Amino acid sequence: MTDFDVVTSRKSTASLKWDKYRDQDVLPFWVADMDFKLAEPIQRALEERVAHGVFGYTIAPDGMSEAVIAHLSNEYQWDVDPNWIVWLPGVVTGLAMSCRAFCNDGDDIVVNPPIYHHFYDSHEEDRHNIVRVPLCKIDGRWTYDMPAMESAFNDKTKLMMMCSPHNPTGTVFTPAELQSLAALCKKHNVIMVSDEIHCDLVIDKQATHYPTAAACPDMADNIVTIMSGSKTWNIAGLNCSFAIIKNQALRDKFQMAGQSIVPMVAPLAYEATMAAYRDGGEWRAELLDYLAANFDYLRTELGALPGLKVEPIQATYLAWVDATELGMDDTQGFFEKHGVGMSSGEQFGHAQYIRLNFACPRSTLVEGVERMKAALATLA
Ligand SMILES: Cc1ncc(COP(=O)(O)O)c(C=O)c1O
DSSP: OOOOOOOOOTTTOOOEEEHHTTTOEEEEEOEEEEEEOOOOOHHHHHHHHHHHHOOOOOOOTHHHHHHHHHHHHHHHOOOOOOOGGEESSSSHHHHHHHHHOOOTOOEEEEEEOOOOOOOSSSOOOTOOEEEEEOOOETEEEEOHHHHHHHHHOTTTEEEEEESSSSSOOOOOOHHHHHHHHHHHHHHHEEEEEEOOOOEEEEEEOOOOOOHHHHOGGGGGGEEEEEESTTTTTGGGGGEEEEEOOOOOHHHHHHHHTTTTTSOOOOOHHHHHHHHHHHOOOHHHHHHHHHHHHHHHHHHHHHHSSOEEEEEESBBEEEEEOOOOOOOOSSSSHHHHHHEEOOOEEEGGGGGTTEEEOOOHHHHHHHHHHHHHHHHHHHTO
């Protein structure tokens, strides 16, 4: 049984998350990685590979695709052929490759705010137009505004980039929601890029993730799925992701877009990812329980404070907090001054929100919450 309460200092490890506040008394709850140590099987796989001592150019090791395919089959009943997999050093790399591969000059790419900021940034600004169709909230749950989507699609629309489960709102989309989007994309001959990096982080036991390509078989020839074990098993610094593209013509175009630009995946990244999918199931189950308990704590504590609404989430370890009632111009900056470093909702497209990464030992989270309470007390 993993003890996620153990605090591991990340100071002096050049951690992006912690070094932002290197010489300041600010606890970081921003960028999406976790403050937990690796699952034991991953640590062991890395140590064994390091012991070998030679690190030349490396292709996907034997068993790599099989580990991913078995995971997708067991978790999502999705049958994937090994030939459909394209190994990548990052998910954002795959978003950028998709824009370059599938869009001509002047084409439109649809994205739906609020959304992870690289969805706004991965196209070529002088060649492609980003069309923003905001999500809507129905009964407190963020989802697609289908009438607005229908109005936004036209002859110039070539790509729709979606995030499922969704960062930052935490929505896990239903098959019906995915199928409505797929039907619209099919009608307009639009390619769907489905970033499913958070798919193994469903913390709501009532929710189930459905890969877009599996839920929408009629559209499967026009879907690029991008996944990684990086968020779930906390190996984002190692850089191993993959795209799954059934249609060979699409796959060829996608790969061409990365030629001479995108580096090969590193040997340690492959080993860690293979061990994660193959032997990391028990650790993940324990992690999900810990994250769900952290989120419950956060909702109870912050929900009792004036001016903050912690919205319900079904997946991810990112709380999406509506701070509209505080009426501040810079909520993130206010809490940062009081020692709590969160992400501003502005970068996702909603300035009145803050995003809080709760993937840390409970004691760190408690300290963050206490600082937030103290910060709000200064307003009274
Ligand atoms: C939706 C989403 N896509 C991609 C990434 C980053 O992926 P990578 O580091 O593999 O480029 C993140 C990281 O937070 C994310 O939330």
